[in-house]
Amino acid sequence: MRAATQEDVRAIGLSSYNGGHVEFFTEVVDLLKRQGADDIGVFGGGGGTITKADAAIMQKKGVDRIFFAGTPLSEIVKFAKIAYNTHGRSGWRARGETISDPDRRIARMLTAAETGDRDEGACFRGAPAKGSAPITIGITGPGGAGKTTLIDELVLRFLKASPRTRLAILSHDPSLIGQGALLGDRASMVYSQDDRVFMRSLATRGQAGGLSPASGRCLRLLKRGGFDRVFVETVGIGQEAAPFGGEPVDRVILVMSPDYGSRLQLQKIVMLDVANIVVLNKSDLSGAKTAAAEIEQRLALNGRGQKLIQTVARRHRDPGVDELFRLAIS
Amino acid sequence: MSVLAQVTNAVEAFNRFVEQQVSQARSDSQFGERLMARWQAARGGLGTVTIPTALKLPRLALPLTDEPGEVARYLYGEGLPGEFPFVNAAYREMYLVNPDAKNTEEPTRLFAGLALAEDTNHRFHYLTRHQKNIRLSTAFDGPTLYGLDSDADGVFGKIGEGGVALDTIEDMERLYAGFPLGGEHFSVSMTINGPAPIILAMYVAAAKRRFGPEVVSTLRGTIQADILKEVQAQNEIIFPIEASLRFLADMVEHTTTHLPRWYPISISGYHIAEAGATPVQQAAYTLSNGFTYVELFRDRGLEVKRFGPRLSFFLDCGLDIEYVALARVCRKLWAIGMRDVFGADPPAQLFKLHTQTSGRSLIAQESKNNLTRTAIELVLACLNATNSCHSNSADEPFTTPSEEYVRLAANSQAILLEESGLFKFMMNTLTGSPGVKIVERAVEEGILAEFREIDRLGGVLPAIDQRYQRSQIQAAAHRYEQQINDGTRPIIGLNRYCDETNAAPAVKVVRTPRQKKQLQVDRLEKFKRRNRARTERALDRLAAVVESGGNVFKELIHTVECCSLGQITARLHECVGRHRPMV
Known part of the structure; x- marks a missing residue:
């Protein structure tokens, strides 16, 4: 339901x-x-x-x-x-037009924003008045790095730490122009199936770079939805993608796994220059030490104090995820 | 090298050893003579039986050969029934009508579970009214399988459907009321996996309430508790894999010491096959899961010698030709792996098997044909010398089986084993056939190829992480559906010889009435209210044991005294997290 x-x-x-x-x-x-x-x-x-x-x-x-x-x-x-x-x-x-349940109202507005058959002003009519702005967190990284699992674990910690507030997740699944997608992230989330979590999935509808043409508008809507935190999860991205240019988010987390290829491949990943925090997930895999050393070096060259955190998101109460939560979410 | 690579190597070495024995028997006359002397002795020692038509037959059929090479291939490669590598049977005599023979328990064990505990109890008494040995097999409803209470959100419609509703130790007492739980001729099987340790703890605690603490060591039965096949095929897993395996190992550790007659796991291919796997995949994943459990328990410090004999297996038997020999190959590979990789002695080498006929092979259209399907599958299962068997009811595509069809299903086993002469006078009636041997070889090669692939992925657990088994099962299921659609897999009444009248089946449907569902919820509420003062403390104690690394199963036996299934599941979720579905 x-x-x-x-x-x-x-x-x-x-x-x-x-x-x-x-x-x-x-x-x-x-x-x-x-x-x-x-x-x-x-x-x-x-x-x-x-x-x-x-x-x-x-x-x-x-x-x-x-x-x-x-x-x-x-x-x-x-x-x-x-x-x-x-x-x-x-x-x-x-x-x-006459829905009273706030989640249904916002859901319907998101649909209008996504289908684009109304201008933005019309979409926002009836939207909640601007309250205190939530902290927005963009999460991106290549497919299979564990973004969804990581978000689900962060949600668990958030729900425990702040017993009254709500959060939203705007998640993306790849699809061709004009077509929808199997909304797969929702199916693998377990802690996010909670009344205090509003989750919406968007199909990219042929747009490259990790987000949908409607993501900006949807994010602006969610910022006014009375949520404390808003997560934006991209689809699995390639080396050249830099997804959060349109509607900026407050914090950008890049999630990687140790299997990115050679050191040269690492040099090419654009998001390593953009992200505030880089997460090396699946850090229990062999090759994780090498990856951590190489990513550290890469970040040190940027000289912007970007942080590297190693996690094993699939492990319950992973201390790496705890650290990420303290740093990026709480 | 993963355990599976070691098993594969051991099997290959064993096959080479057999071939060496064959050529030595032919070339080395001394060796040949010794072998033939053994062969004559074996033949001479066979008892005979006079069947009702006055024909005299040996109790065991052996190949009619005096060629030393063939004799070596039989004695070393297959073994007499009850001898390594147990290809022919786990025991020397099975199903035979003989008042003196050991191991002559009826293999019939019918799966039942419906509505509330007292309704299932009534069905159990009905099913076993003619059995000398009472062998119950319990199906639980959906909410129970997922560790939920009957008052959980959105489960009301599912209470008591497809199995019995069970929330508390009091339901457990009602479920087996009137049965002698510690009795010599009583055993019970429970099909539950995710919450298995909680359910078995309730069983132990309920038995103690009825018969006192000394009953525990005499409890006999099986709990499925096979979490690996849940991740691969059936999805009834509620805790993360690592935590599930730890709870399982706790249970195995406790039962091997305190419930020495209990089988704490039934390593199951049934659900793998029902989800769409081919027979070879079913056997390969079941065996590889089995070896993974053995490795896990051994690495935890448990002795193979002690827990090995307490492992049991559960396979599907369908209509594909592989089923002519599938269990035969499984017994061989298990025995070799256990002996040569894990150093197990004979009691721990036995692949003790429960078979169920294929539910997936039954269809809703012209459902009386299901009786024929089940009968054929039953013959295949007994040809494979299964240790116990469940035959499905023909009305299962529509409903929890009605008494009428359950009776037909039970009788089909009696007709096969008691009325027909196929199995009751002679062991091994058809097992020397060339067709069986050819299928055996093809199946064995298929299974070893799967072992090698899983080994390349790092073993069973890494292969699960990489979704290997799931992907293979799904692809096989897809092929099967395609074959039905394009007609290359004929299913009578579905894609061939369909009845044009298409009449709705006149089958009586068994349903749980709304009042019973409400009664279950009311009972649960009363239980919770009555135990309110003790619940939190018991759950805190349980959580402390989980956190400190103690034996969770041992503590659960206390926890279930005052906490419901759902309350315990919820607290364990807090401690170890939830299973995240693989999509």
Whole structure:
């Protein structure tokens, strides 16, 4: 539910194969109603376990459609495309204008900012008044360095350290122009599945450099959303990328793993000149000592007092992540 | 060199050794004569049995050869049933009808779990009403498998579905009420992994409440607790891998000393196969996970001699031809690895196997065909001399099995083993066939190739980190679906000979009524209220043991007295973190 709200989805597809589906599906429908989010559709299936009689009950209770065993995937995709087309579902946009839940409001504004079918002023209409500005933290680095895990661990520490405040994550997934993406970061976050975390995923829609064409606007919106911290996570970037030029962030963290290649490859990484903090993650791997020495040297040449921190983000209570948290987040 | 490379080398060395024995038997007449004397003795020592049609048969079928090379290949390469490398069977006599024979427990062990503890208890009594040896097998519902209480957010619909709902030690007492937990002829199996140590602790504590502390050393059964295959295939892992392995090792350490008749892990390929793996992948990942556990427990200072005999295995048996010999190869590779890499003595060399027929091979369309599928799989499982077996119910594509179909499934085993003459008079009826041997060889080569690949990645744990097993299983699952779609994998009633009328199945559906789900939540609330004063202190003690590196399982046996499953899981999460799903 939280994910559906924050990502401003048009429908939720559910799979349930071991019984309890009547309660499970109708619970989701009821929750959506209670939150005034019943413009979000619900559909799904469960192989042979959902009988025709069950499906009839479920549809009477507000589920849009149940698919039975043997349905080809293409048929489900076709259904979703027609049933949840923006224009086909007239209620979806209209009701969005009168949403009372603040997370849903901001989610809907982010959608408008992303689709770009309104100018920026219009997007901001109804946005919260400027409160105290949050600290914004940009996190970037090559794919597979462990950015998502690291953010999730930082979120855990933040939630523990500040029991009342909220934070936002603007995460990015690569996609072609005009196309969406599988929003994979959300699926691998565990501590960020919390009511005090607002997470939104953007597809890059063909823009190179790690962010989406809408990232700047979305970040400006999130800065006014009453959050204490805003994380911006890029997609995995290449050597030449410098993602936080458009809408600057307060702190830039570059996350690397020891397998960047030769020392010469290291010289080419632009973000090493830009980042405030460089994190060498997976520092339990062989090769980490070499990498740490080479990165230290590289940073020393810059002469800007950039800090190198070694972490093993996948380890619970990693002292490196603790240090990063003290330095960059708290 | 990882343990897997050592095992691969040992198997290759063993195969060379067998070939040497074969050529020596042919070239060295003295050696040949000694061998033939042994062979004659073995043959002469076979008892005979007169079957109801008055035919006389030996109790064990041996190859009809007097060629010394072939005799050497059989005796050294396969072994008599119950002899190294145990290709033919773990024990000398199995399934045979003979009042004097040892190891003649019925292999039937039917998996059951539905609604609340008392409902499952009723089903257990129904299932075992004719059994001399009571062998229960317990399925838990979704929330329990994930370590959640029945009052957790969003789980209400799943209470008691697909398995029994279990939140507290009191549910555990109800679940096995009326059964003699420490009895000579009683054993129980529990299919649970992520929260396995908590659940077993509840079982031990519940048994102590009913029978007093002296019952502990007599408890007999199996808990699945195989976390590696969860990461590779089934995803029911709740703590990070390292922490999960530590909790497991704590449990193994404790049970090998205090519950010497307990199997604290069932190393499982079933879920790997059900997730889509090929039979070779199933065997390779299961064995390699097994060797990884042995290495882990040994490195923790536990003795192979003590924990080795307490390891057990669980495989899927489907309709692919590999299943003609899959378990035979597994027994061989396990025995060689355990003996030659870990120095294990014979009791720790046995690959003791529970088989379940393939759930994935059953389909919703024209579901009575599932009876035939299961029957074929059952024959394959018994040809492989499985030590225990579960046959699926034909209505499983729709529902938690109804009593009618559970009965049919149980009877299919009785028909095969008691009514048919295939297994009850003679061991090894079909195992000398050339087809079995050819499949055996192909399967063994396939498994060793997987071992080498996993070794190249650094061993099982690094391979998991690199998503190797998951990627292979997913690719195989994808191929399987494609084969169904393009018809190269015929499934009767699905892509071939379909019934045009397409009538909905007239199957009775078993569901947990809403009032029962509510009852479970109410009971849990009462338990929590009643123990409120003790809960926090017990959880703090548990956390202290986790932090100090003590034996967590030992402490859990106290914790479960006043804390629910969900409360314990939550506190352990605080101590060790959560598992992050691999996507």
